Amino acid sequence: MSKLQDYLKQQKIDPRRLLAASHKVEATRPEDRITRLAKKKAKGGDESAKEAAAKKPAHSGKPLSQPTLDRALAAESSSAVSGAAKTRILRAVNSVLAAKKQPEITLRDLF
Numbered sequence: 001m002s003k004l005q006d007y008l009k010q011q012k013i014d015p016r017r018l019l020a021a022s023h024k025v026e027a028t029r030p031e032d033r034i035t036r037l038a039k040k041k042a043k044g045g046d047e048s049a050k051e052a053a054a055k056k057p058a059h060s061g062k063p064l065s066q067p068t069l070d071r072a073l074a075a076e077s078s079s080a081v082s083g084a085a086k087t088r089i090l091r092a093v094n095s096v097l098a099a100k101k102q103p104e105i106t107l108r109d110l111f
Helices: 003-011 015-026 030-044 047-053 066-074 083-099
Strands: none
Touching: 003 066, 003 083, 015 066, 015 083, 030 047, 066 083
């Protein structure tokens, strides 16, 4: 069993709940779309958009997928899942924990 699977069992969190939480957390917001548009304009040579393009979007727009979650749950080593996927899983777990009014965890606790 992986550390992630052990932690989810200990906290009584259903993996399907992580998928739903990830879809909610990772959805792009209007401010993320504005930042993405500013990056495109800055790349085209617009000087006024460079400052807005320097901000990093808070939401990737790519939620956690079922195959990725399955790989993470079955993995004995942390190298089976990419770093971006680990971050998505962490954000989803922390979102569920916040709903349960429990403290957030770190990436090292899960992987």
